[in-house]
Amino acid sequence: MSNSIVLPRMMEVGRDACKQLPVMLEALQVERPLIVTDAMMVQLGYVEQVQSILSAAGVEADVFADTVPEPTDTSIEAGVARVRDGDYDGIIALGGGSPIDSAKAIAILGKFGGKIGDYRFPRQVNESGLPIIAIPTTAGTGSEATRFTIITDEASNEKLLCVGMGFMPVAAIIDYGLTMTVPARTTADTGIDAMTHAIEAYVSQKRNAYSDQQALAALGLIGPNLQKAYHDGRDEPAREAMMLGSTLAGIAFCNSSVALVHGMSRPIGAFFHVPHGLSNAMLLPAVTEFSIPAAPERYADCARALGVAGHQDSTATANEKLVQFLKALNEELSVPTLAEFGVEQAGFEQLVETMCEQAFASGSPNNNPRVPSKEEMLELYRSMWAAA
Template sequence: MSISTFFIPPVNMIGTGCLADAIKSMKDYGYHNALIVTDSVLNQIGVVGEVQNLLREAGIRSRIYDGTHPNPTTVNVSEGLAILQEHQCDCVISLGGGSPHDCAKGIALVASNGGDIRDYEGVDRSAKPQLPLIAINTTAGTASEMTRFCIITDVDRHIKMAIVDKHVTPILSVNDSGLMAGMPKGLTAATGMDALTHAIEAYVSIAANPITDACALKAVTMISQYLARAVAQGDDMEAREMMAYAQFLAGMAFNNASLGYVHAMAHQLGGFYDLPHGVCNAVLLPHVESFNAKACAPRLKDIAVAMGVDTKGMNDEQGAAACIAEIRKLSKTVGIPSGLVELNVKEEDLPVLATNALKDACGLTNPIQATHEEIVAIFKSAM
């Protein structure tokens, strides 16, 4: 086995009501002037105001950038950076799901390293740690609050840039499930399936190790048990809290084992058509794993077991097929669209999407490497 390096924020708070403790700890860090990076919805419904009040009580000033797009863009990073520089903020708070977290990472990275966010596309391209980032999560989800991954849409090239950099890891992640109770059904389903995708891709990754395996399998089990409950009953606080833990475990897995073709392909759909990331992952997941099964059937059988399937008497191939069937079943239960046609993806665009998917850093750790024709074929099967 090759050498493994494990990345995670130094401090991580999880549990209903932990937001107040997190703000107190920010005071202990000695921060005085925060830029809150969020979206307009969270600002309108008062969540941003609640955080600002807690900051005020702790003696911390704050400014707001609430222009984050659902697929955060190079323009969003520039706009937020301008506010940060104007008010000389000494830290950044991201508040929301993966979109504000990724946008905030981009802002904080450029704030300390200079240049343009495009300069940092790829792996570990920055020289210095970003401005301190405190990531307050409201979805369960992307795990962006605790990873070294930052996905930004380049508005000029219509592609999603994958920035994988140890310097974008937040210094504090906060998962207060009380902030997740109001998430609508569709967002709960999409972000939950995103977390499942993280766990499965990390488990079949060629960079998997015993630590990431343990995190991935536990995440799969918890998502299988609690996601449908969280979607059906948004105020089921046990389901919400368990999903917060599950998506964090999935984050620990993929932050260190990386991902695969589901993400490499989903990034292209999101960048090209501006589609929701979790939905793209959920639609692609069974099709990519059907392709991968010839290389990692025993691992897919393990995932079937983690999802609660009785695999006694099954060989590896049957176990892998049972895993893929169970993924489809969960997707259907939580109301994910059945194919890319429903998302208005066009078949004539598939060759260029496949070309770009093969350039995405996430594909490097897929259990087998695909040809351009094979990626097009997986896209077609998902239509």
């Protein structure tokens, strides 16, 4: 049995990789790009930095900086209109996962029209929108190397998963220098997101030999460096390792899949506006403990790749150490409970069955090594609350 592997056509990796952006645009025959980003990237000076690099090469780029965290169908409308009414031949997506996900949707809708719900999974969106050059500024989502985007439908408060080659950036610039000023909270949330991508890709029922290698390599980079980057954001080797680990984890789950953590995480973000990486972190220890009996050897491999268990450890011991590590990591990185985040239990209980329905509808839980029943998922959600 063969597996289809999907990657960006071009990647530039390393410190100051951004300086190669004009060369990349020329190779892709993009002459009039639109930078899609957010207000923080403008405030931090990253947009000006990119425009200066382009201007020195004779390329002028307009800016759309109105993307928002956890993008919605209405938040991308202005960007879609900008592309539809402009004469742009490419998009530079600059920022964390939210601007890149927004750019992916804008590139498709701006060219083909309709609404994002028309493109939701299980539809495979293989049409080519405007070419996207993705420049991530966080080490977490891996969106620069995936064929997915997630946009919330505001009317239903449902995160819509959209899948297909049309959402894969044609190029990615992996410049860890852009992450040196990322705050500790964001470093933690995005770092655990990347770890979750790698673990879920490795244990997924859709895994393959290629995705396995990317996932294990990602875990080998993330395990020894996440806490270092969290405690000291100026630790350059740690930032470099986390940035590459994030991209490899993105490649891994793009060519395998995510699983139960992500399936359960999306409704938490949609209903309670918990950042995606943070809701993953809240769920990861409990879901891992639930799933281990169905794939003990796989989870033990993850523990060893992370460096929290040794090759001399038995499978059972490695898995015990993995669960202990994930719980301790959340404590060290100050991951709040839902209650500490500000979610009211009454509101949670009103929505928890709907959250289960949306989680199953995404398809991700069915990729898990242990597929929960509705009752088991409800118990997982409620145990997450009870942990408060």
